Structure formats: C-alpha cells, structure tokens
Amino acid sequence: MNKLIRLVDGLPVIESADPTLAIVPLAQWQAGEGLLLGPDDDVESLQPLLADVAMIAIDFPSFRDGRGYSQAYLLRRRLGWQGELRAVGDVLRDQLSHMRQCGFDSFAVRADKSVEDAVKGLAGVSVLYGRSAIEPRPLFRRR
Amino acid sequence: MYEYDDYDHALVHERVAQFRDQVQRRLSGELSEEEFLPLRLQNGLYMQKHAYMLRVAIPYGTLSAEQLRCLAAIAREYDRDYGHFTTRQNIQFNWIELEQVPDILARLAEVQMHAIQTSGNCVRNITTEAFAGVAADELLDPRPLAEILRQWSTVNPEFLFLPRKFKIALCSAIEDRAAIQMHDIGLYLYQGDAGQMLLRVMVGGGLGRTPILSQQIRDGLPWQHVLSYVEAILRVYNRHGRRDNKYKARIKILVKALGIEAFAAEVEREWQHLKDGPAELTDTEYQRVASAFVPPAYESLPVVDLEYGSHLAQHLGFERWVQRNVKAHKVPGYASVVLSTKPGAALPPGDVTSAQMEAVADWAERFGFGEIRIAHEQNIVLPDVRKRDLFALWQAACEQGLGTANIGLLSDIIACPGGDYCSLANAKSIPIAQGIQAHFDDLDYLHDIGELSLNISGCMNACGHHHIGNIGILGVDKNGSEWYQITLGGAQGQHAALGKVIGPSFAAEQVPQVIERIVQTFTDYREHQERFVDTVQRIGLEPFKERVYRTQEVA
Numbered sequence A: 001m002n003k004l005i006r007l008v009d010g011l012p013v014i015e016s017a018d019p020t021l022a023i024v025p026l027a028q029w030q031a032g033e034g035l036l037l038g039p040d041d042d043v044e045s046l047q048p049l050l051a052d053v054a055m056i057a058i059d060f061p062s063f064r065d066g067r068g069y070s071q072a073y074l075l076r077r078r079l080g081w082q083g084e085l086r087a088v089g090d091v092l093r094d095q096l097s098h099m100r101q102c103g104f105d106s107f108a109v110r111a112d113k114s115v116e117d118a119v120k121g122l123a124g125v126s127v128l129y130g131r132s133a134i135e136p137r138p139l140f141r142r143r
Numbered sequence B: 001m002y003e004y005d006d007y008d009h010a011l012v013h014e015r016v017a018q019f020r021d022q023v024q025r026r027l028s029g030e031l032s033e034e035e036f037l038p039l040r041l042q043n044g045l046y047m048q049k050h051a052y053m054l055r056v057a058i059p060y061g062t063l064s065a066e067q068l069r070c071l072a073a074i075a076r077e078y079d080r081d082y083g084h085f086t087t088r089q090n091i092q093f094n095w096i097e098l099e100q101v102p103d104i105l106a107r108l109a110e111v112q113m114h115a116i117q118t119s120g121n122c123v124r125n126i127t128t129e130a131f132a133g134v135a136a137d138e139l140l141d142p143r144p145l146a147e148i149l150r151q152w153s154t155v156n157p158e159f160l161f162l163p164r165k166f167k168i169a170l171c172s173a174i175e176d177r178a179a180i181q182m183h184d185i186g187l188y189l190y191q192g193d194a195g196q197m198l199l200r201v202m203v204g205g206g207l208g209r210t211p212i213l214s215q216q217i218r219d220g221l222p223w224q225h226v227l228s229y230v231e232a233i234l235r236v237y238n239r240h241g242r243r244d245n246k247y248k249a250r251i252k253i254l255v256k257a258l259g260i261e262a263f264a265a266e267v268e269r270e271w272q273h274l275k276d277g278p279a280e281l282t283d284t285e286y287q288r289v290a291s292a293f294v295p296p297a298y299e300s301l302p303v304v305d306l307e308y309g310s311h312l313a314q315h316l317g318f319e320r321w322v323q324r325n326v327k328a329h330k331v332p333g334y335a336s337v338v339l340s341t342k343p344g345a346a347l348p349p350g351d352v353t354s355a356q357m358e359a360v361a362d363w364a365e366r367f368g369f370g371e372i373r374i375a376h377e378q379n380i381v382l383p384d385v386r387k388r389d390l391f392a393l394w395q396a397a398c399e400q401g402l403g404t405a406n407i408g409l410l411s412d413i414i415a416c417p418g419g420d421y422c423s424l425a426n427a428k429s430i431p432i433a434q435g436i437q438a439h440f441d442d443l444d445y446l447h448d449i450g451e452l453s454l455n456i457s458g459c460m461n462a463c464g465h466h467h468i469g470n471i472g473i474l475g476v477d478k479n480g481s482e483w484y485q486i487t488l489g490g491a492q493g494q495h496a497a498l499g500k501v502i503g504p505s506f507a508a509e510q511v512p513q514v515i516e517r518i519v520q521t522f523t524d525y526r527e528h529q530e531r532f533v534d535t536v537q538r539i540g541l542e543p544f545k546e547r548v549y550r551t552q553e554v555a
C-alpha cells in the first residue's frame, strides 16, 4: 500500500498509514473508528457523531467528481471538524492543492502514483482570489 | 480597463509554469491522457478533429489594443493567421501544437491574458454585453462586478470539478444584450429607489439538449451579497447536481427536478450561513475595481456634426452602415461601432485574420481610447468613436473587409465552428452559413427584410445558440449523413424565447431555398415595417410550414 502524505504544521510528511485503524462507511461505523464518506453522504447530519469519530476519510471515486471538496469545506467550516481529514480514492498530484485549500490534511495518493512526486502538487498557485476552508477571507480582505 | 496588479500577475505566471510542467509530464507519459484531459481543459485546450484548439478568455469581451495585437501575433506565429471569436466572447485558435501551448500562454500572460477555465466543468468566462459602460440605455456599469466575479471564480478550489460547465452573465441595461436568461446564473443589475445597486438573480438557463430559459430565484439582492449568494448556488449545485449523465448535469436540470421554489429554499438555507460573513463584498473592493472602469476623457462635442451629416447625405453605403452598425452612445458626439465579421461567403462567421486584428487595434487607438469589445454575436465593437470620425473609420473598415453593413440582418449569421473543426459535431455549420450568405448577397434585399437573427449549431450542444435565433438551424445526424433541422421564433433579450421546430429536416443544399421560402412567407404576411420575429409570433408557424413543405413537394 502506498504511503500517506500528511500535513504536520502545514508541512508535508510522508508516512505509513496506521494499519490498525479501521476506516468504515457510515452504515457500519462504530465509535472510535475512522469514518469513510462517499460523495452521496450528507455531511451535515454527522454533527452528533463527530465527538466519537477517530478520523474522516472522503472518497473521490473519480478525481473529476468534485463533491468531496464541498464536503470537506462543510466539515471544516460548518461542523468545526478539527481532526484528520483524509482524501482517498482517485487522489492525484494535480488536485492536491485544491484539496488542501478545502481542508484536507492527509492524502492517500492513488497506489500506482509516486507519493514523492505527488507532494509537489500541494503548493499549487500562491494566489487565492476567493476563499476556502483554510482561508475563509477572500483576497480583498487580505490585501 | 482593468489593469493587473501583483496578485493577478503572479497568478497567471504561476499558472503558466504549472501548465508547462503538466504538458512536460504528459509528453513524457507520466500523465495519462485521461488525467491530463481536465488539466488541459481548465487551461482552454481542446482536442478537435484535426488539431488542438486553444480558447483564450476575453473577460466580459473587453480587450486593449495591445492585447488584440498579441492575439494577432499568436495567430500568425502559432496558427494559420486567423482566430475565431466565439459566442461567449472568447477567441479560439484552431491549429495549435501541444508543445507550444505553454509559450503561447506565457505570451498571453505578458499582456494580462490567460486561457484559465475557458473549458472544463468549472465556472467559465464571465460575460456581459459588448456595450457595457457606453450604451445609451445602460442603468449601471456591469464591468466592476464582472471583474470581481472573474477573480472570485478563478481557481476557486471548491468549484473546479462541478457536475458540468457553469456560465455566469451580467447585464445592466434596458435591453438585455448579454442573453442572461440562457445562462446558469444570470445577474441583472439595477438601481433601487434609494439609488442602491440591486441584483435580480436568475438561475437554471441554458441551451443544449434541453433548452430552458432561466427563472428568477431572488430579486432586490443588495450588491454586497453577490459573491456569497453565488457561492451558495454553486455549493448547492456542486453537492446535488447530477453526475451520472452528462446531458442531465447542468444546473438547469437540478432546478427543474427540484422546482424553483425548493431549489431557492435550498440556496437560501446555505446562504444563511454565508450571509454577512467574510464573503461579503466590501465598498473598498468595489471601489478598487470600479476605479479601473472610470469613463475615458471624452471631449465635449456638439451633438450634431455637420461634416458627418453631409457624408451621410452623400454616401448611401455609409448611411446604411450607420443605420445598421452604429449604436447610440451615452456621451454626446460619440457612437459605438460594430465591425461585422460576417462579410458574406468569403470568411466563416467570427473568423478574423491577423492583419484585420492589427487594423482594428490601430483604429481603436486612432479613433477611440484603445479599447475593443467582442460581442456574443461574434462581431467586434469599438465602443468610443467620435461621430466625426465615423466616415474615416467606415472607409478603413471597408478596405479591411470589416465594413459590411449587416448587423442584425439575415447575413449577420451566428455559427459555431461545426463539423469542419469540432469533433462533437453532427454536421458542418460553416458551409451552411456560406450557402445562405451567397444566396442572400443583395444588401438592398437584406435591408428590406430588416432585423432577423439566424443562428447555426452543428450539434445539440448549441454553441451557435440556434434556439434563440429568429431562424435556428441545427445539424442533425441521420444514418451517418448531415441534415438540418429548422426552428422559428427564437429570440434573445428581455423577450427571450426558444424557437419551435417547423418539421422534418433538410439536406445541406436545400437550406438556402428553405430560408428563401421562409423569408418570402414573412414578406407576404408582414404588416407595415414589422420585424420578422413579430410576424412569426403573430401568425404562428403554420403559414411557414405550409409554404416550405408544399413547395418542397412540387420542386
């Protein structure tokens, strides 16, 4: 299995995923486990569970399916989730910066891709005109 | 015009470097075509029938002379010496080598241009009308909000992989020349009783396979909320829009499925979280951007220019051109000029050569304030021309093949590139346009027919906006051969309407004759100086059908 990229104090660290941590879909989830969300899952209904969730993984069935970005935004900004938020599935270098902006802090890069290469995608472009989960102020409030 | 600051410069330059790296990785095989596809699309690069096509953004259709010269140079050095202006106020280059795209983008960045999000399932170029800031019937200048929306939507990380493409248009004039009702979001900007800027928000319009005019979701929205409200719409769409079928993925299908009330309630719920938060636009920001659009230093000129008057009296051709191609300006002594890119069968609609682009750039400086606009009808607009210069401009335009006096007439055809270039096409569009233009080449006759819009799309995607043409022509595929379906009664603007199909489709060579019969029916039934679309509305389709298909059998 591929290694994970994790942001630690904003800096990427490449490490192995914890093999003992179960990450399971909402229907089977039990307190203390990691929660795996699919793009159809309604994040707003998760509030009562969050205190018992070990971490949250959001699945990108295809990198072209952008629902995970809004789910991440809502988890971070609206539900106040501060634990690990991992992107899993079709996770590729060229989308990592967008994922990071939307609040993901760990990335399970697709198994056939080099994790070391993918790290280069985290930076993206330095200018964010609008706002995001990690920068809720649009550029015009930061000028 | 808006001038880039350090942030804008940094963004386009970094984006070029990023895409250069992505192209390298594609060429080395590190990126598969599937992975590369959305990356190149978000940088405006399509794979067409014969070559790559690069679509460059012209934000709300506004160009400087320097920018137009850069486009001319790109056409000359990297393409076949011409570019194609599109119905979304962009320009397309049709014969591009992948390896050269980063260099082209770097050239564009030097003149404050880019190709970001001109394609792909993201927020596309923000459009408005070509006469923004100068139209006599303008309520407010839509450009500051258009620029603010352009910035806000550019590389907005949450909304780069939407279910489908997303188009936003703004308009703030009595006549809606930005066709806001056929956009995913249409914003109509107007002044409230106390002089405050308000927005009417329309949502769910679009052409394509399921043409729908947008519906109002909110009225009287104070301008400060524009970004938070658009964000709310986009988040609802991103979460709930269909992704299983690309023909059902546009926001219009979601709005239709939920109903406008339920959709509006959903947006309202989302918006309550955003309203009055950091996404609200500030006065400072509005003023910063608006200061880029202050009116140029107009001279105070007499309303009547004697020399201009005598040219009008002496030259029928000039008089006609003024009648069709010259539009009222809000400043006395000035006018806006539409340069027709539809000279007839000689050049496909919207195609402009490098030499023509350079000539237009020169005229913009000589006769105006160095600014050019692209209209969604694919024509070029010089927004600020002194009336006394109109005659000289007309002569120069005629020499360059840009002086055809046909704006709004039957030969001012709006056509997509169609089967000659586009890999999605069912049928060709350009030869159909040329066939009709060759048939209707008598300017007297065209002027007698009067206002009549004719739009051609090579397939259901409707890039030629055929649904809103008074006459619409759609390329369809029947057992592998190219046929054309005709609709009548479409219209854009405040009285936007979708055309209705008249009956079975036609072969390419029949089309000019069919159009001739439609026009004859119109002239037979026309009352006074009625416009074509009004006659169609008054008498319905029957007389047209009867004429077209009856004579068809006899022939």
Ligand code: SF4
Binding pocket: B416, B417, B418, B419, B422, B423, B424, B425, B426, B457, B458, B459, B460, B461, B462, B463, B464
């Ligand atoms: S309408 Fe169809 S044929 Fe014409 S440009 Fe669009 S996709 Fe291509």
